[in-house]
Amino acid sequence: MSPRGNLMERLAAADPRPDAERLGAEEQSEADALLARLLATPHDGQAVDRRVRPRRVRRLALVATGALCSAAAAFAALNLLDSDAPGPDVVEQAVAAVTRAGVVYHVVERSHVSATGTPDPARMTIFTEYWHTTGGRYHAKTYAARGDRRGRLRNDMAGRRLPGRRGGPALLWTAGANTIVAMGFAHRDPSKGAPGIDYFTDPGARLRALEEQSRLRLAGTTRFADRRAYRLVSGVVPGWMKGGEESVEFLVDSETYLPLAERRWLRSRGGAEITFRTRYLVYEHLPLNARSREQLDLDPHPGARCAQGTGDLKGRRAPGFPNPCARSR
Amino acid sequence: VPPTRNEKFEGLFRENYAAVRAYALRRSRPEPAQDVVAETFLVAWRRLDDVPADALPWLYGVARRVLANQRRSADRGVALERRLAGAATPRGAPNPGDALGDNELMRLALGRLPEDSREALMLVAWHGLTGARAARAAGCSRAAFAVRLHRARARLTAELAALEAPAARDLEPQSMEVGQ
Helix, strand or coil: CCHHHHHHHHHHHCCCCCCCCCCCHHHHHHHHHHHHHHHCCCCCCCCCCHHHCCCHHHHHHHHHHHHHHHHHHHHHHHCCCCCCCCCHHHHHHHHHHHCCCCEEEEEEEEEEEEEECCCCCEEEEEEEEEEEECCCEEEEEEEEEECCEEEEEEEEEEEECCCCCCEEEEEEEECCCCEEEEEEEEECCCCCCCCCCCCCCCHHHHHHHHHHCCCCEEEEEEEECCEEEEEEECCCEECCCCCCEEEEEEEEECCCCCEEEEEEEEECCCCCEEEEEEEEEEEEEEECCHHHHHCCCCCCCCCCEECCCCCCCCHHHCCCCCCCCCCCC | CCCCHHHHHHHHHHHHHHHHHHHHHCCCCHHHHHHHHHHHHHHHHHCHHHCCCCHHHHHHHHHHHHHHHHHHHHHHHHHHHHHHHCCCCCCCCCCCCCCCCHHHHHHHHHHCCCHHHHHHHHHHHCCCCCHHHHHHHHCCCHHHHHHHHHHHHHHHHHHHHHHHCCCCCCECCECHHHHC
């Protein structure tokens, strides 16, 4: 089966209402009632049966209720603020403490994702463990959630950034297909949307730079996971997708300036909203040595198939580590 | 004896009601979906002479525009809401116990696509329309729809990879051409 066909079949299987065209007795009577109302409606465009117009009054009431709920949530967020903001010297010291070459950053994060306004609202939890370097190496493993804990491995990706690029080639193993495929990846254009961590720069330095560019501002301090944390917020900014909006809030460790938590909100022009609430369970830097370097490679996946095109990745297409699908191996 | 206007409309309605209702339900919550169905058939009733023989793509096109109008109204409501709140506040508490499912992932990725890409994919995968009929429903030429669908597939693939890949919110998988 071709990947393209597979994609459309997966999409068809994800239809939230596969039986939507089947009418039960109740739906049939609704249809009959609507038909009767329409047939009784003048069709010269002058007079319209009020019973087939949308229920705008009820919708306005819902909007007003939503506004009240949002106002209450905003008030709760404001209460987290305090005036104990750090001076620049403290921040500079914190950044300097983690801006080191020869470091492998090791991260374990748990993201709760919720989507509303989509045809079928979704909520899910994703666990991710990844290693990255400022030299452009990147390896990440994504897990499903089992309750609030890490579940089975879903996929494993490792690759490298090409010099002067925002990304580069990578190999991706997916558990569903037990297959390794070659792919490319890239960071989004960092100038668009709410800012994020760039995995090829030091996270602390990146966050500090974003503050200097006024893309993040210090909004106070708080305590998080028994740590004193700075709260950095972007406010609502135009999204990277045309017509959308985004915002992000980081909690960073006041001593290391490494992120502790992140809340990212996106809203598409069509009204769909997605919120990522990420808790960085581990954000540490390891010395770059043989052991930590191994963590930057794709894990071995015995029995995995290699997709067409993965066997001969050379030059700029080489993933940056020994290719498990290489023909010569 | 040619059918009367009422008979013609009734035939159109009975033949297509379930499909139009399904179209609206896949894009909206149940209550507004009922409004969309009612508005769509109201337009068809008023413009019965304009409805082509193959009515379903035409009706989908009308429903798409009704939905767009409905969303614009909702956008205005959200903008008002945001001004009242003074800030954009994420809503909807996640349930940590929910596990990641392939269908959820697919729908989430679909929800992240631009409107025209999402529509193209849904018309083909969920409504089972051929390219020509889907193009009529989308209000574009067959060739333009083929391009749109092709791009939509690529975008969906990228979004899926982004969601399945780590730090999904920051990475944007691309085709291999990125490294060329």
